[in-house]
Amino acid sequence: MDADTALRRIGYVNLPAQFEEERAEIMQAVEGVFRRGDFIGGEAVGKLEAELAAYLGTPHVVTLNSGTDALILAMRALDIGPGDEVITPPNSFVASTAAIMAVGATPIFADVLPDQNVDPAAVEAAVTPRTRAIMPVHLTGRMADMNPLMAIARTHDLAVIEDSAQAVGSTYDGRMSGTIGTFGCFSAHPLKNLNAAGDGGFVVTADAEMAARIRRLRNHGLINRSDVQEWGLVSRLDTLQAEVLRIRLRHLPSVIERRRRNVAQYRDGLAGLPLFVPPCRDIEFNTFHTFVVQTDRRDELQKRLAGRGIETTIHYPVPIHLQPAAAHLGHGRGAFPVTERQAERILTFPVNQFLSASDISYICANAREFFA
Numbered sequence: 354m355d356a357d358t359a360l361r362r363i364g365y366v367n368l369p370a371q372f373e374e375e376r377a378e379i380m381q382a383v384e385g386v387f388r389r390g391d392f393i394g395g396e397a398v399g400k401l402e403a404e405l406a407a408y409l410g411t412p413h414v415v416t417l418n419s420g421t422d423a424l425i426l427a428m429r430a431l432d433i434g435p436g437d438e439v440i441t442p443p444n445s446f447v448a449s450t451a452a453i454m455a456v457g458a459t460p461i462f463a464d465v466l467p468d469q470n471v472d473p474a475a476v477e478a479a480v481t482p483r484t485r486a487i488m489p490v491h492l493t494g495r496m497a498d499m500n501p502l503m504a505i506a507r508t509h510d511l512a513v514i515e516d517s518a519q520a521v522g523s524t525y526d527g528r529m530s531g532t533i534g535t536f537g538c539f540s541a542h543p544l545k546n547l548n549a550a551g552d553g554g555f556v557v558t559a560d561a562e563m564a565a566r567i568r569r570l571r572n573h574g575l576i577n578r579s580d581v582q583e584w585g586l587v588s589r590l591d592t593l594q595a596e597v598l599r600i601r602l603r604h605l606p607s608v609i610e611r612r613r614r615n616v617a618q619y620r621d622g623l624a625g626l627p628l629f630v631p632p633c634r635d636i637e638f639n640t641f642h643t644f645v646v647q648t649d650r651r652d653e654l655q656k657r658l659a660g661r662g663i664e665t666t667i668h669y670p671v672p673i674h675l676q677p678a679a680a681h682l683g684h685g686r687g688a689f690p691v692t693e694r695q696a697e698r699i700l701t702f703p704v705n706q707f708l709s710a711s712d713i714s715y716i717c718a719n720a721r722e723f724f725a
């Protein structure tokens with residue numbers, strides 16, 4: 354083996370390297386919060402909201418303590434609840450469906466396309482008189498096919514709640530992820546491209562009244578210190594997390610650029626192998642929260658790469674409709690064949706911004722050797 358294939362350890366993420374890159378800025382910001390003691394509702398929260406609004410080109414950003422709460426509170430603001438249906442893909446992180454369950458509505462699954470995003474034709478077929486919203490998920494950082502989805506929403510007078518948890522900074526037809534639908538819901542989980550030092554999230558909307566309502570709902574439904582307008586929850590983003598996210602928002606374009614560069618190298622390095630890598634459409638700018646390939650020999654390949662020190666993951670091994678918690682929805686195996694087939698074939702390669710060109714050639718060389 355040449356130098357490029359001598360055994361190394363390549364992790365799926367590298368949060369310590371991220372900290373080293375930002376140590377001085379983070380430590381100074383954290384110290385400021387402790388000095389002031391403005392742990393909740395500090396100035397940094399409002400500043401972050403304004404900076405996110407400018408970055409995304411949207412009028413209203415409400416920070417929250419998770420992406421899951423962003424989905425829940427978007428549906429609360431739309432008064433979606435028992436008896437209502439929300440259409441969503443079954444191959445997402447469980448949070449999208451969990452949020453629908455949390456507001457007491459019914460998730461209606463629509464199968465996906467080869468690129469893992471929801472199939473607009475399946476969404477159209479799933480619309481009933483009880484449908485209130487479509488919740489597309491921009492899985493892997495690639496945006497769902499929003500033009501046909503928005504057309505379906507207009508025809509049937511439905512809200513669109515974009516699950517943009519994995520797609521901050523992605524665009525489709527010149528528009529930022531999260532700003533096309535009624536709401537865009539984002540996660541700032543530590544493994545996301547724009548990541549807090551713990552849980553965090555935010556919701557964006559062009560509707561001022563809905564934004565104001567979510568602001569109330571994130572703080573017990575209080576309209577001032579003592580009057581409760583409606584029952585809410587506690588879902589404020591901590592000032593510490595806002596400080597971290599303000600720093601990381603400044604670095605986000607570079608993070609995205611480095612991840613895209615990694616994927617470009619993967620595309621060359623893996624070319625010709627029996628691996629399906631969804632092509633990029635001209636209409637989209639993909640930020641590669643994850644880099645997912647599809648192969649019939651997934652388990653063997655994962656094992657081989659692990660033996661060579663390369664950590665890969667599977668997003669997600671169990672489709673949501675086959676989760677034990679979803680049994681009452683009555684979908685057996687075979688209900689959503691594209692999703693189920695992908696669950697057996699998908700493999701997520703490391704794509705984080707700290708990989709070197711030589712790390713990626715090492716991974717590609719090992720994949721090539723596996724298929725040789």
Ligand SMILES: Cc1ncc(COP(=O)(O)O)c(C=O)c1O
Pocket residue numbers: 418419420421422445446448449490516518519539540541542552553554
């Ligand atoms: C597609 C998707 N939706 C929703 C969420 C929920 O975000 P959070 O973990 O911040 O609640 C996540 C991430 O965890 C996600 O990947």
